[in-house]
Amino acid sequence: MTALLTTLLGRLPIGWLQLKHNKSRLAAAIAGVAFANILIFMQLGFLGALVETTKLPYRPMVADILISASDANTLSDGSNVARQRLYQALAVPGVADASPFYLGKFDWQRDNGTTVNFQVFGIDPTKQIFNDPEIDKARAQLQLLDTALLDRSARNIEPELAASIDGGMPHRFEANGRTLSAVRTFSIGAGFEADGYLIVSDQTFLQMYPQRTAGAPTHILVTVKPGVSPQTVAQNLRSAIPEQDVIIRTVDEAAAADEAYQTTERPVGVIFGFGVIIGVLVGLIIVYQVLSTDVADHLREYATLKAVGYKQSFFLSIVFEEAIILAIFGFIPGVLFALGLYDVLTSATGLPVEMTGTRAIAVLFGTSAMCLISGAIATRRLAGANPADLF
């Protein structure tokens, strides 16, 4: 390691030699950086899970364009849309089809004492709404009133229950005063707003929610003709439906707006984002403490070197060398611990808390930058001082 660093740096790797000379301090410093890494990874994991679960229901949609109420910040927020807009949309050039899409919430109180909070999708079962083979294959069964498709990736749904349903044993349960039969399962997964999803026909939905009417779906799903740009059709729709009660966006635009709202407007998103900042600050403080103590401990030696003509850039390079070594050595246990904790969290919450290569690299570079900033601050005392003042 010393020989490698000597070659790389073209000088004695004083930073590395100083770090390894005091092994207990090195271990504490690595633990500190690793802790900061874990803190940042966890907050990024939560934030990533929020983003991922926000996009989950949009992903299998066949529709290209979503017509929503103008106050709909997310898929489940906002008022309903007048069905009249559906008919207006059908008359717009480039539109292939338009379908109503109903959304509701339902808490399934299970016999085993657990509760599953479902987001209920009410769809026209005669049309392909989701580009998911499992849903598409089962949608014919939804035409029978009071049947449902159950999200087997929802929280508190045992694999045995899902296997039983898919094995041909429908599961009957009470939902808002109706007895529903789960006839098949599909997989979307848990999010921050719901434990999972339930898909029913529009007719079953309206039976489950008697206060809702067929004339006011939550969204209108629009598909465009093959070869036609969804952006162009969306623009055409905006011209054809000038009323201010709706907002017309492509599904990708709606998903992006939902993500932005969840991460920057909702308290949970702001808290996770703030957590990342706190993680970085804690990391900065830990690394600054380590490096500034190290600089203070070697002040006389540095002053001696300054006295014989070493420049400030030399001392900065020593501290930067230490900072980068700490960043890399702290990152390795940090990322390994974070991977373990991600697994634990995914098992416990059903949320997709996953490590991505981009995130790992971003944290490594972020930690390195954090360490370099701390190092630059730690060497300030050396910069302007006369060597004689440092002895």
Place this chain on the structure above:
Amino acid sequence: MKLFNKDIAQTSKAAIPPGQQSPIHIKGLNHWFGSGEARKQALFNIDLTIERGSLVILMGASGSGKTTMLTLAGCLRDVQDGSVQLLGQELNGADENVLVACRRRLGFIFQAHNLHESLTAMQNVRMGLDVHGPQARKDWKAPATHLLNLVGLGDRLDYLPGNLSGGQKQRVAVARALVGNPDIVFADEPTAALDKESGHQVVSLLKRLGTERNTTTLMVTHDNKVLEMADRIITMEDGRIVKDEAMQR
């Protein structure tokens, strides 16, 4: 073991620039510490010229201003008032680049050895060479080994300071100060941590450097045992030079 009895000519790698008979020339030097009511004058109108190749000892009671003068002449402290010309370069008002260039022509030996505890004796000495650029960084082994041999530590090259005695550490510091072939050596109590014989040999080495390489040495010491080797002894009292005597040979 007889220390420092080897040829020091091997350390010479560059000639001292010609035309500088007085590497240190001080005129009207005043210096203060503190500010406001706590401001206290440490040096009063010092005039001093030191000849090239001489071994000059600064003596005086504690607080007499000798270390302050050493640090001012050695570019370790900003000159506030008066003139300090070091190797022909005025230090009063000099920018950092000028100070760095001057410092690279100096060697320092401090009372405390100030060695890097994580570096071996060889690596500590190497630090005195690396500052001189890529070529010095490439060819560091031979001069570093030679200097450590010269101070009697040829068998301790790879020892960390923690495994050396106080005197041995100080001798590593001496080797570090001399390995860069300095024009002037500033030494503040260099023999304080050494036994009588080692102290005598360190000063002998500095004296020989003056004779053979024209290296000038300005040394602060309370050690009466080394006075006989001085070319000149300057005594300070309360920030003033009260006695300046050339030694007869």
